[in-house]
Amino acid sequence: MPNDFLQLAGKTVLVAGVANRKSVAWHVARQLMEADCRVLFSVRSPERQEQVGKLVAKAGGSADDVLVCDVEHEDQITRLADEIAARGVKLDGLLHSIAMADYEDGLRPFHETSKRAFLRTVEISCHSLMALASALKPSFSDDASVVTVSISTTTMASENYGYMAPVKAALDSSVVFLAKSFSRDSRVRFNAVGPSLLKTSASAGIPGYVDSYLYAEQATLRGEALRTDEAASTAVFLLSPRSSGINGQKLVVDAGMGANYFDESLVRAVVERGSDAAEN
Template sequence: MSFLDLTGKTFLITGVANRKSVAWHIAKILEGEGAKVVYSVRSEERRESTAKLLDGRPVYVCDVEDEAQINALAEAAGPEHGPFHGLVHSIAFANFSAGPQPFHGTRREDFLQATTISCFSLVELARAFKPYLDPAASVVAIGISSQVTAENYGYLSPIKAALDSATRFLAKSFSADTEVRFNTVNPGPLKTSASAGIPGYLENYLFAEKLTLRKKAVTTQEVANTAAFLLSPCSSGINGQSLVVNAGMDMNYFDREVIDAAMRPKV
């Protein structure tokens, strides 16, 4: 038996966009361990663009901005594939079309839309799938590793903080009648297609890499490995937690190399 003990178990994965997606890396581990993976993508266009990648696998369309679609997803996938032993929430969206803006300039409609998609959709997915979850299922959401005031990440930072908090409250409320666990994996900057859409992301990625203790950025595979562990029975004692995966980035602000570069006189 494999250490992760995932053979024969069933999982729902949301958020696969392409081969670079964190969700896809997680799914590949689960499938490699003998698990069945059911996929949810945001639109028919996304289902078409991932058709080759997800060929032969069950794929549903669900725009999590619409609660009715979340309920329809559960009603369709639950009876057909359940019980689910785990669920992965790897979804985030913010309207950065206007470029970086001061936080106080955030528009209400943008903040509420991003909150619905990036945070509250986890609550709605958990509620909708509750009847179809194994009593000891594991739910994992993908967050961010540090609630820093990155100007280019803007209002999505406090929304990701809300995701962390919502995860803990879900862990508490589900504990009333189940052993379903809720945790987040909070990575440092990654090379994903979604990240590429954030203004100024490349510079932040390279800076974050300099802050890691090993001077090498965290990989998507390393994040997926952590998520797979949390989805497995091996992590049964972990609940309501935010696991940071950033190679020490958030404890290394006073790295000598970074200080020297910052203090070097401009020519």
């Protein structure tokens, strides 16, 4: 019998936000399935349902466990909750890995962010956590764990990330308030995992991301970029009963990058580049 250290065997977790096999959500789902945990999926469109269904079936799961819910539409959130309730299952966990930045207006300076783009991004990337948690509350087991995917820091002004960082800051704060709100009548926990830069399909769409990713790789204490499966492992831990004492928190997973911005080699490279420019 395999060692069930995380005590996930026989549990049921809803994973919301799988886009493809590179997604943090998919890495989390795979690890949960390997721990003998039943995984239900929520994706945003019928097209995504078909794509993710194939991934799930290939991994040994059932494509019937992939449900559709576009969180921009309240009726679809209600429908998702009804579908899960109709299955008669109790959710021991929810992974919220849903984020979208509206760049229809193009990449602009932060102060030129449109109200339309900002509010739509908040609705999808932040309020969806509250909406899903509220709708699914009757289906949560009393000590369920809800985990969302944030970012390692929201106080560093990375301009190419734009207004997404303030939205993630709102998400981080929502985790605390949801934890408090649910504590009135349950032991449901809310936490966030905050990874640094990852090599995912979603991140590839951010202007200038590759350069930032390469810098982050040099800035980690180990000189190696954070892997998606490492971020996923932290989320799996937070979803498990083993993290029962953690509530209303964000666990940063950045391979030490946040402690290493003034690494000697990084500082020297900047100084030498500045000296070369001055001489020319």
